[in-house]
Amino acid sequence: MEKNYITEKTFEGIDFSIEEFQAAEYDRCTFNSCNFSKCNLSDAVFTECALNGCDVTLAKLGNTAIRDTIFKDCKMLGLRFENCNEFGLSFTFENCVLNDSSFYKLKIKKTIFKNCRMHDIDFNEADLSASVFDKCDLKGVVFNRTTLEKADLRTAFNYSIDPELNRIKKAQFSIPSVIGLLNKYDIKIALN
Numbered sequence: 001m002e003k004n005y006i007t008e009k010t011f012e013g014i015d016f017s018i019e020e021f022q023a024a025e026y027d028r029c030t031f032n033s034c035n036f037s038k039c040n041l042s043d044a045v046f047t048e049c050a051l052n053g054c055d056v057t058l059a060k061l062g063n064t065a066i067r068d069t070i071f072k073d074c075k076m077l078g079l080r081f082e083n084c085n086e087f088g089l090s091f092t093f094e095n096c097v098l099n100d101s102s103f104y105k106l107k108i109k110k111t112i113f114k115n116c117r118m119h120d121i122d123f124n125e126a127d128l129s130a131s132v133f134d135k136c137d138l139k140g141v142v143f144n145r146t147t148l149e150k151a152d153l154r155t156a157f158n159y160s161i162d163p164e165l166n167r168i169k170k171a172q173f174s175i176p177s178v179i180g181l182l183n184k185y186d187i188k189i190a191l192n
Helices: 177-181
Strands: 005-007 010-012 025-027 030-032 045-047 050-052 065-067 069-072 091-094 112-114 132-134
Touching: none
Parallel strands: 005 025, 010 030, 025 045, 030 050, 045 065, 050 069, 069 091, 091 112, 112 132
Antiparallel strands: none
16 A cells, blocks of 8 residues: 655644544654654654654554654653664654663664653664764663764763673763763762
8 A cells, every 4th residue: 555645744733642643654744742642653754854842652663764853842752763664764852751762773873862861761782873962861771782882972961881781982971971881880989
């Protein structure tokens, strides 16, 4: 079945938990203050779209294609991004709450996370090379066999990264948050 193709359309304040979401190809579309909470976004394609102030909590992302799409001021709890179509997968997150979401094994190099709350995220085996975590709260984030080479975590905080289990060559950190690289040793460090 061929998908509908929708281009350069703006969707304002639509509650897709009431009005059925159409799994179409959305190209350069804007979604403002829309509710996608618990919606089935499977097989939809978002290319160069912008989602502003949307609630995407617990949406189903089976084979969802997200390409060069910006999420700004969005609530995005409990999302399983690893279920997305990996071809061309690329996104930017700004001022979003991404708690309890998963990016397991995804290759998402150069992803920008700006001013996001990212508690209890799963980045197991993900490739985040050259990604930027600008002013992000990474409390409880799981980094295990994660590639963070050339990643910028200078303004990120509350992270715990084991350098022996993750690839961090040429990653950027700053004091005092860099202490998060030593958490596994359960030592006390005085910054004076």
